[in-house]
Amino acid sequence: MRVTALPTPLPTAWIAAKQPQRGSPVTTTSEQRSVLIVDDEHDIRELLVLTLGRMGLRTDTAPTLTAARELLGSGSYELCLTDMRLPDGSGLELVAEITTRFPRTPVAVITAYGNVEAAVEALKAGAFDFVSKPVDIHMLRGLVRQALDLNTRPAPSASEEPAGRLFGESDAMVDLRRTVAKVARSQAPVHISGESGTGKELVARTIHGQSARAAGPFVPVNCGAIPNELMESEFFGHRKGSFTGAHADKPGLFQTADGGTLFLDEVAELPLSMQVKLLRAIQEKTIRPVGASIEVPVDVRILSATHKDLAQLVDLGSFRHDLYYRINVIGLHVPPLRERTGDLKLLSTGILQRLAQAMRRPTPVLAPAALAALEEYPFPGNVRELENILERALALAEGDLIQPDDLHLPRGQRPGVHLALGAANRGDTAPGQSPGGMQAASTPDPRTLSPYDTASTALPSYIEEIERAAIQQALQENRYNKTKTAAALGITFRALRYKLKKLGID
Numbered sequence: 319m320r321v322t323a324l325p326t327p328l329p330t331a332w333i334a335a336k337q338p339q340r341g342s343p344v345t346t347t348s349e350q351r352s353v354l355i356v357d358d359e360h361d362i363r364e365l366l367v368l369t370l371g372r373m374g375l376r377t378d379t380a381p382t383l384t385a386a387r388e389l390l391g392s393g394s395y396e397l398c399l400t401d402m403r404l405p406d407g408s409g410l411e412l413v414a415e416i417t418t419r420f421p422r423t424p425v426a427v428i429t430a431y432g433n434v435e436a437a438v439e440a441l442k443a444g445a446f447d448f449v450s451k452p453v454d455i456h457m458l459r460g461l462v463r464q465a466l467d468l469n470t471r472p473a474p475s476a477s478e479e480p481a482g483r484l485f486g487e488s489d490a491m492v493d494l495r496r497t498v499a500k501v502a503r504s505q506a507p508v509h510i511s512g513e514s515g516t517g518k519e520l521v522a523r524t525i526h527g528q529s530a531r532a533a534g535p536f537v538p539v540n541c542g543a544i545p546n547e548l549m550e551s552e553f554f555g556h557r558k559g560s561f562t563g564a565h566a567d568k569p570g571l572f573q574t575a576d577g578g579t580l581f582l583d584e585v586a587e588l589p590l591s592m593q594v595k596l597l598r599a600i601q602e603k604t605i606r607p608v609g610a611s612i613e614v615p616v617d618v619r620i621l622s623a624t625h626k627d628l629a630q631l632v633d634l635g636s637f638r639h640d641l642y643y644r645i646n647v648i649g650l651h652v653p654p655l656r657e658r659t660g661d662l663k664l665l666s667t668g669i670l671q672r673l674a675q676a677m678r679r680p681t682p683v684l685a686p687a688a689l690a691a692l693e694e695y696p697f698p699g700n701v702r703e704l705e706n707i708l709e710r711a712l713a714l715a716e717g718d719l720i721q722p723d724d725l726h727l728p729r730g731q732r733p734g735v736h737l738a739l740g741a742a743n744r745g746d747t748a749p750g751q752s753p754g755g756m757q758a759a760s761t762p763d764p765r766t767l768s769p770y771d772t773a774s775t776a777l778p779s780y781i782e783e784i785e786r787a788a789i790q791q792a793l794q795e796n797r798y799n800k801t802k803t804a805a806a807l808g809i810t811f812r813a814l815r816y817k818l819k820k821l822g823i824d
């Protein structure tokens with residue numbers, strides 16, 4: 319069915335309280351872009367036709383699955399908006415059919431208010447996004463723009479990707495990149511699991527960078543690093559005077575990420591009280607700043623990650639099942655580096671290239687023996703540890719060939735930090751090896767320094783090197799997870815970050 323005339327008056331019942339705004343046309347080509355609208359309710363079809371028409375789009379409408387199939391057989395569409403419940407079947411069937419037959423046509427579903435299950439099912443089936451009834455026109459316009467943007471945006475070049483490229487040609491990495499490209503075309507929440515340092519944040523950045531939200535902000539937040547009492551205000555913002563110290567209105571992370579992606583790193587660290595509030599914000603797509611009386615709509619895609627087993631935490635009762643269900647619509651796993659040693663060559667070359675470029679020097683080459691040594695090493699800190707090792711090797715290597723000795727790979731059992739400090743004082747570790755089993759040759763071994771040296775900086779540098787050894791040791795033992803490292807050292811995350819910067823670590 320083709321609708322040619324626009325209906326008047328508007329069926330206002332379907333317009334949510336949040337005031338609709340006039341849409342700017344999205345047509346960028348001389349030809350009008352077409353959208354297929356599938357809904358058995360006449361009023362909704364009319365509302366959608368009018369709204370999309372004002373955006374400069376051409377629309378076809380169908381009241382049933384059968385009619386939609388007929389239109390799909392004869393026309394081509396840049397977007398399909400479908401109701402979930404249709405007289406002759408489910409909108410999910412259409413999602414499955416279109417994603418298989420026309421993978422470049424995004425499908426958004428219209429769900430009944432509060433029907434989270436339907437929304438999650440549709441996203442899992444490959445839907446681009448969902449809108450719930452009553453349809454919020456402002457949100458609908460945003461969704462349509464983003465969906466249409468998918469096929470017009472040029473693919474980002476490697477240099478445009480802020481954190482570099484996801485290197486690796488192992489089956490696991492090839493698979494991961496393929497899935498990343500697929501999920502980037504949807505708005506579904508994605509949960510990324512994997513050990514510390516495997517590249518979870520890089521995966522999240524890549525999803526964002528390839529998505530229709532790429533021009534919007536990517537806001538990473540370490541959920542374990544925000545003090546409990548500040549959490550609500552950090553996430554949702556606050557109004558001036560809402561608590562002691564709130565001297566001015568402050569936007570929260572959700573507002574900062576509006577139009578883009580909010581990456582909840584270490585999501586397992588969220589306290590239960592915050593989990594409830596977060597679930598509400600994700601479900602309702604609105605937030606209420608601390609001290610505010612009204613809710614504010616936010617358009618944010620949620621990506622999350624943890625190195626912990628979230629499903630197990632749900633079983634143990636420390637992570638809410640409903641939040642888990644909502645953020646884990648699509649699950650991605652990044653395997654540890656030791657399970658893809660075949661990637662080491664490409665990863666090392668890519669990382670060395672990036673580091674050398676930043677240092678404005680020629681890219682060194684890894685000697686075959688050095689690569690073999692890397693392949694033998696288990697990398698408890700995964701790619702982040704490899705980066706650290708290569709960065710140090712780059713500083714130490716004479717000439718442009720990195721030899722095994724330049725890598726200073728840790729050997730043997732690593733004792734705890736307290737032992738490391740004790741050993742530093744006793745000097746009972748092997749020569750050339752740090753108390754932690756790893757010593758950056760660029761940093762002097764604390765045991766070779768003396769607080770009584772005549773140089774004026776002797777005591778400060780003695781203390782600094784002991785501090786450096788302890789922090790490096792703790793970082794290794796906590797697999798380069800900074801939150802855990804800070805806890806192990808008995809300092810705050812902020813203090814650790816300051817020290818890392820001051821000491822030039824990482």
Ligand SMILES: Nc1ncnc2c1ncn2[C@@H]1O[C@H](COP(=O)(O)OP(=O)(O)OP(=O)(O)O)[C@@H](O)[C@H]1O
Pocket residue numbers: 481482483484485486512513514515516517518519520521583623625665668701702705798799800
């Ligand atoms: N496949 C890869 N290709 C290139 N660089 C990578 C790859 N994987 C990880 N890295 C790099 O390794 C470092 C660690 O990655 P990232 O911070 O994404 O890990 P993570 O799993 O989020 O760590 P954590 O759990 O500690 O937060 C980053 O500098 C990242 O750019």
